[in-house]
Amino acid sequence: xxxxxxxxxxxxxxxxxxxxxxxxxxxxxxxxxxxxxxxxxxxxxxxxxxxxxxxxxxxxxxxxxxxxxxxxxxxxxxxxxxxxxxxxxxxxxxxxxxxxxxxxxxxxxxxxxxxxxxxxxxxxxxxxxxxxxxxxxxxxxxxxxxxxxxxxxxxxxxxxxxxxxxxxxxxxxxxxxxxxxxxxxxxxxxxxxxxxxxxxxxxxxxxxxxxxxxxxxxxxxxx
Amino acid sequence: xxxxxxxxxxxxxxxxxxxxxxxxxxxxxxxxxxxxxxxxxxxxxxxxxxxxxxxxxxxxxxxxxxxxxxxxxxxxxxxxxxxxxxxxxxxxxxxxxxxxxxxxxxxxxxxxxxxxxxxxxxxxxxxxxxxxxxxxxxxxxxxxxxxxxxxxxxxxxxxxxxxxxxxxxxxxxxxxxxxxxxxxxxxxxxxxxxxxxxxxxxxxxxxxxxxxxxxxxxxxxxxxxxxxxxxxxxxxxxxxxxxx
Numbered sequence: 452x453x454x455x456x457x458x459x460x461x462x463x464x465x466x467x468x469x470x471x472x473x474x475x476x477x478x479x480x481x482x483x484x485x486x487x488x489x490x491x492x493x494x495x496x497x498x499x500x501x502x503x504x505x506x507x508x509x510x511x512x513x514x515x516x517x518x519x520x521x522x523x524x525x526x527x528x529x530x531x532x533x534x535x536x537x538x539x540x541x542x543x544x545x546x547x548x549x550x551x552x553x554x555x556x557x558x559x560x561x562x563x564x565x566x567x568x569x570x571x572x573x574x575x576x577x578x579x580x581x582x583x584x585x586x587x588x589x590x591x592x593x594x595x596x597x598x599x600x601x602x603x604x605x606x607x608x609x610x611x612x613x614x615x616x617x618x619x620x621x622x623x624x625x626x627x628x629x630x631x632x633x634x635x636x637x638x639x640x641x642x643x644x645x646x647x648x649x650x651x652x653x654x655x656x657x658x659x660x661x662x663x664x665x666x667x668x669x670x671x672x673x674x
Numbered sequence: 675x676x677x678x679x680x681x682x683x684x685x686x687x688x689x690x691x692x693x694x695x696x697x698x699x700x701x702x703x704x705x706x707x708x709x710x711x712x713x714x715x716x717x718x719x720x721x722x723x724x725x726x727x728x729x730x731x732x733x734x735x736x737x738x739x740x741x742x743x744x745x746x747x748x749x750x751x752x753x754x755x756x757x758x759x760x761x762x763x764x765x766x767x768x769x770x771x772x773x774x775x776x777x778x779x780x781x782x783x784x785x786x787x788x789x790x791x792x793x794x795x796x797x798x799x800x801x802x803x804x805x806x807x808x809x810x811x812x813x814x815x816x817x818x819x820x821x822x823x824x825x826x827x828x829x830x831x832x833x834x835x836x837x838x839x840x841x842x843x844x845x846x847x848x849x850x851x852x853x854x855x856x857x858x859x860x861x862x863x864x865x866x867x868x869x870x871x872x873x874x875x876x877x878x879x880x881x882x883x884x885x886x887x888x889x890x891x892x893x894x895x896x897x898x899x900x901x902x903x904x905x906x907x908x909x910x911x912x913x914x915x916x917x918x
């Protein structure tokens with residue numbers, strides 16, 4: 452546990468001091484909303500379309516963060532230092548996944564209000580609790596898959612290419628469930644209930660991949 | 675060690691079973707009342723799809739064996755299973771598209787969860803080789819490929835669940851449904867075709883393993899030959915240098 456705390460503090464401090472990842476993700480998300488405005492040629496969107504646009508934007512912004520997650524460890528010998536320390540290797544997985552989760556949460560604190568101002572027709576703040584629930588469940592899955600994909604790709608020659616092509620197909624079920632859960636919240640005729648079915652799918656997805664990542668992550672850190 | 679043992683017998687059994695299966699399809703299985711002749715592509719498409727998905731999952735199981743034992747041969751086995759499934763997967767997508775065109779009038783049908791799930795799984799496994807071959811260190815390559823194979827193997831059923839929930843069902847539900855319209859002769863033909871396809875996968879898998887093993891042995895022999903030739907040269911050259 453202490454190892455997780457130390458790693459997480461290190462990551463957050465590096466991010467606070469350099470501001471490398473989260474600001475870029477936020478900027479990317481806002482720019483993408485502007486692009487969607489022109490590409491769809493719509494003043495405002497709601498329902499299915501709105502939830503799809505938002506989740507696709509979050510997904511692609513997340514890819515930026517996933518790409519960079521382990522780069523510093525590799526380039527500046529963080530892996531070697533970590534492997535020398537007498538701590539459980541799973542600590543790296545947990546710390547990185549929590550860091551990515553926090554990055555995504557910070558991104559959404561910026562991106563969701565920006566989306567509400569720029570494109571979304573029904574206000575998202577009426578059904579904020581439900582939205583936060585869906586976002587949290589979605590972010591947990593994104594963080595787990597992202598950490599796994601990032602660790603897989605960081606040792607390859609074509610890291611920037613491998614991260615999106617591996618993680619996007621893995622994230623398709625998550626996007627299906629998250630968009631289906633979000634769209635009733637933003638229906639044009641007033642917010643509906645979040646379908647429980649999709650929250651259950653999101654939870655199942657998070658749980659399954661959490662366990663798989665826990666089981667296989669050690670093998671990515673050997674030697 | 676020989677891997678080719680049993681390969682001729684397996685190949686013969688494959689030919690026999692597949693030929694029997696296709697003869698049954700042509701002359702024995704009744705023509706479907708609703709879909710007509712095109713329904714017969716079912717006997718090719720569905721066994722192929724089942725064998726392909728089975729091969730993907732087999733790749734994951736073999737990868738677990740690799741991580742547990744650390745023996746390279748398990749990694750090669752896992753690689754060959756996934757590699758073969760990818761090739762067969764192309765055939766599944768093509769036959770699926772042909773069937774969709776014939777029975778629904780379109781080449782691609784998004785409302786069809788099985789087709790869509792299969793495409794997503796196929797896209798995921800298509801990244802196996804780019805990932806694998808962009809890692810230089812052979813030992814790390816095996817390890818990372820195994821991690822990918824296990825993750826992707828677990829992804830297959832979850833993906834089918836999510837996509838199926840998302841879409842209304844229009845696929846001909848042949849399994850489990852009471853009104854599937856499958857008669858006894860159809861089932862028999864289907865199982866013969868499925869057995870033939872499974873044998874085909876096994877034969878191809880064994881064939882590729884044999885070829886990989888032979889190539890590896892050949893490389894080892896060449897290396898030994900080169901070493902011996904070098905040693906002989908050194909031995910014969912040694913007296914010459916001392917006398918001069």
